[in-house]
Amino acid sequence: MRLINLNAGRFTPLLKILPFVILALIYWIAADARHALNPEDKLLPTFEAIGDAIKIMVMEPDELTGEPILYTDTVASLSRIAQGLGIATIIGLIFGIVQGTLPLFRALLSPFSAAISLIPPIAILPILLIIFGLDESAKVALIVIGVAPFLVRDTQQYSMELSEELLIKVQTLGASTWQIILRVVLPHVMPRLLDALRLSLGAAWLFLITAEAIASSEGLGYRIFLMRRYMEMDVILPYVAWITLLAFVMDWSLAVIIRKVFPWYRKEKK
Template sequence: MPRLVNRHPDRISRLLLGLLPFLLVLAVYLLASAERLAANPNDKLLPGFAAFGAAIWRMAALPSERSGELLLWADTMASLARLAWGLGISAAIGLVVGIVNGVIPLARAGLSPFVAGLSLIPPMAVLPILFIVFGLGEVSKVALIVIGIAPVIVRDLQARALELPVELIVKAQTLGANTWTLILRVVLPQLLPRLLDALRLSLGGAWLFLIAAEAIAASEGLGYRIFLVRRYLAMDVILPYVAWITLLAFAIDWALRLLSRRAFPWFAASAGGGR
């Protein structure tokens, strides 16, 4: 009898096993909702699917009487733009500083303690400072994402750079590579797929900081809408928005994973390790 650690599901089984927890949560919700609605048809805590459908149609297909916009799509575009700026800037900072810290000992001695200190600061604690310095506009929201995830990416890429085999670095220098050539031809190709992995791992934190900033000071965005309608106990809007954010995060994670597999197949194969 094969050991449990050696049994691998096929593609269909993996799909079904992945869907099972979601189906169980959905079933529990439907049962709880039906019970509450039977006791009180106007219950707002656990609305039925009909209420969800009406709310989604109102937010996604009917122009707002106030602004004339389709609110779901306007909120989505605003949040995705902020998220894209935050992830892009964080990736650039993480790649540059992570490589410099990992390759150049003098830079590591000066910058590594500073980056470590930054990574330990709770980003939400500096949000009021960001609003004071940058105002309530887009810059403060993007800055919160960058402060929240860039130090973590820097430390991760620095650690990966330090894990590169010493023989590889010595061989490149033996063949005449200077520091710049060593970074471009040896270190950078090794760290680019790890940067994509670091972005995937930081995605949850980026969404958290984005929604927190939007909830405090914004006029549109997914986080802004959720905190706006909470005062009315509008769970028929809040829960679809939460599900939509989850779907967007899953799509971004899937896109980054696909990009890593297509651009760096050697890394995907080594990371999979046959498992």
């Protein structure tokens, strides 16, 4: 039988878990081997050591804040990324639709936003730090600047995908420009924008962790870079896993929202 016709059938869930199990196994063997040579090894802490570290960062209140550090860091990071992505989405929606639907504004803004999107966001982080200082807004601004131009350009593209026939048709139904945007362009663009947002989650986390590593006093990225100085791999590794899990949950929730709120979207795509 050809490989393209082979299906895992009821073993599919098993296959999905397999790579994760293998990775954990390899880690366990490697950590074990290193500890056999040097019981003080810090590079690959054993699962027990990691478990102890997790217990401390989840249970024990920090001297400064009175809350466990994982909690403080998670709240700080999530609030920054939520604000950054929220503002970026609103910018993407407004400018994308305006540039995609109204030729006058497209002529005015499209080359400009294309140019803006080519600026490497990290390159202007120093500028943001000068302007906003070590305030929260510098970190939020970096995420916005990193993600918004991408969302604007995508949304513009989606708005322009609407067929000419459809736009003529809605005009013969007596629609004004505003009504066309509200009842035709917006519903067309929304699920696609959320899809684009899913794709930009990786970039958003990248910018967040960069900003936190450089100028912050709490946050997931800050903690990882702080712990690097003490080679505390037993904290860094669970933090990385935790960030990955958070990113996964965000991606998955967006997928669920798209499916529930825009049931016609997947059907249309088929």
